[in-house]
Amino acid sequence: MSKVDLRSKKTWGALALIAAIAGAMASAFAWTAGWLGSRTISQALVPETPTPFPPGFRRAHGKGMCFTGNFVPEGAARSLSTARLFSQTETRVVGRFSIGTGNPYAADNSTKTLSMALMFSTDDKQQWRMAMNNEPYFATRDPEGFLALRKVTAPDAATGKPDPQRLAAFLKAYPEAEKYLKWAAHKPAPGSFAGATFYSINAFYLVDAHGNRQAVRWMMRPHDPFISLSEAQRQTADRNAMFEGVSQRLAQKPLYWDFVLQLAQPGDPVDDPSQPWPNDRKQIVAGTLEVTQVEAQAEGPCRDVNFDPSTVPAGVEVSADPVLNARSAAYSHSFSRREREIGYGKATEAVQMQEVK
Numbered sequence: 001m002s003k004v005d006l007r008s009k010k011t012w013g014a015l016a017l018i019a020a021i022a023g024a025m026a027s028a029f030a031w032t033a034g035w036l037g038s039r040t041i042s043q044a045l046v047p048e049t050p051t052p053f054p055p056g057f058r059r060a061h062g063k064g065m066c067f068t069g070n071f072v073p074e075g076a077a078r079s080l081s082t083a084r085l086f087s088q089t090e091t092r093v094v095g096r097f098s099i100g101t102g103n104p105y106a107a108d109n110s111t112k113t114l115s116m117a118l119m120f121s122t123d124d125k126q127q128w129r130m131a132m133n134n135e136p137y138f139a140t141r142d143p144e145g146f147l148a149l150r151k152v153t154a155p156d157a158a159t160g161k162p163d164p165q166r167l168a169a170f171l172k173a174y175p176e177a178e179k180y181l182k183w184a185a186h187k188p189a190p191g192s193f194a195g196a197t198f199y200s201i202n203a204f205y206l207v208d209a210h211g212n213r214q215a216v217r218w219m220m221r222p223h224d225p226f227i228s229l230s231e232a233q234r235q236t237a238d239r240n241a242m243f244e245g246v247s248q249r250l251a252q253k254p255l256y257w258d259f260v261l262q263l264a265q266p267g268d269p270v271d272d273p274s275q276p277w278p279n280d281r282k283q284i285v286a287g288t289l290e291v292t293q294v295e296a297q298a299e300g301p302c303r304d305v306n307f308d309p310s311t312v313p314a315g316v317e318v319s320a321d322p323v324l325n326a327r328s329a330a331y332s333h334s335f336s337r338r339e340r341e342i343g344y345g346k347a348t349e350a351v352q353m354q355e356v357k
Contacts, residue, residue, distance in 0.1 A: 063106055064098030064115075065243050066300030069254070071120060073287035077261060080214050081206035083315030084122035086286060093289065094119045096302040097193050097246060100133070107239035112189050114242070116198040116220060116257075117307035118289070126313035129305075132198035132220060134190065138273035139180040143326045149177055176274040189234045191227030193246045194255050202309065202324040203270045205317040206261075213317065215264035217277065220257040220289060247294055255291040260284070271321045 070090050077086040085091055099106070100113025118130040140146045152170040156163050171178050190196050198220040205213040229237065238244065249255060263282045269275040297303050310318050310325075318324060 062098075062102050062104035063108075063243075064096050064297050064302075065246070066295045066297050066302035067095045067097060067291050068293050068295075068301060069093045069095070069289060069291040071259070071287055071289050074285050076284040077206070077286035080208055080216075080261075081315040082209050083128065083206070083313050084124045084126065085120050085128055085313070086315075088122050091120050091122055093291075094121075094301045094305060095291070096297065096305070096307065097243070097294070099242065108242040109189075109234045109237050109239070112187050114190055114193055114196050114198075116193075116196075117302070117305075119302075119305055119307065122313065124313075127311055128313050128316065129307050129309060129311040130200065131307045131309045132200055134196045134198055135201065136183075136199050137180065137276045138201050138323055139177050139184075140174050141176055141272045141274045142322045145174045145177065146323075148174065176272075180274065188226075188228040189231070190242075191229045191233075191245075192224070192249070193242060194224040194249050195222050195226040197221050197226070198257070200309070201273050202321045203264065203273075203319045204312065205319060207315050207317055215268065215270045215319070216261045217264075218262065218286075219260050221260050223256040223258070250291065250294055257289045257291075259286045259289060261286050270319050273321055273323045 069092075071085065071093050072090050073086045073088070075086070080086075096115075096117040098115045098117070099108055100111040100115065103110075114134045116130075116132050118128075118132075120128045122128075138146075139149055148170055152166045153162050155161055200218045203215050203217050206216055207213050246255070261284050262277060263284070264270060264277055265281060268277045268281070295301070312318060
């Protein structure tokens, strides 16, 4: 039925853990909600939020903080893409740090998922927007599989635990998810944004001056070391430790991440975000991101930005990855909803100012 021994007590504990993982994933990957052409599917993929949900906040990754900084290219990517980001001496960046939960007032230790969103605005009046998590790959090959995963890992009403037979059937249909679940079960708890690596997950194409295309994925690799918290440290940490920590760190000196491109070879799965490419694929450092200042998102420069990862400049093209397409639709819908709430005064000043406190 499955590689998992469904009869063992150990398995029941693992399934309970998987259920918790899936719950976290519902917020961490809420952008897969997408308007997929089937309204039933898209609505089902949207995670449940508190009622009434605080107006003006993002439904996924609601707790966040704006930041600003600069990007300086290394020159290594200039031959691969005509995107101005790789040739302009310096580019101003607006970004956002967030945690993987919809509740804008959640404790930082309520999730192990951290996110970084970026908007590069170059001097040719173009923009490149990114939305990344500290997750190296996606759970399933498509949004429908993710919806199915959420269903099979939901606790059974009679036992309070996931149904092992339903899980086994799901893994037969989506075998790639087992890899993710095993990884997520042992995912370390990050102690700071500063040392986290953030991944594009989806693939894109870089296009050079001759029209040649190179499939790439990327990561933002930190200069600071990764700090892992023990379970005891995590449970006793201040509820705003992550956001307060990045503010304190920036009061001393800037934070840096290298923009690392991983180049696909022929045959590598470009349109399947659940399949990481081999580690021996060539990587190049395209430049360095410098984060210099953070601000509360209520009035910060990131508040009204739709960090749609499909917004790319000339010299970059999106792939046919179905999860990437779903992300774009979901971001658009979420952005429109927030804009209406703010524009019609539903997001009161008191609510909007309830940031990281």
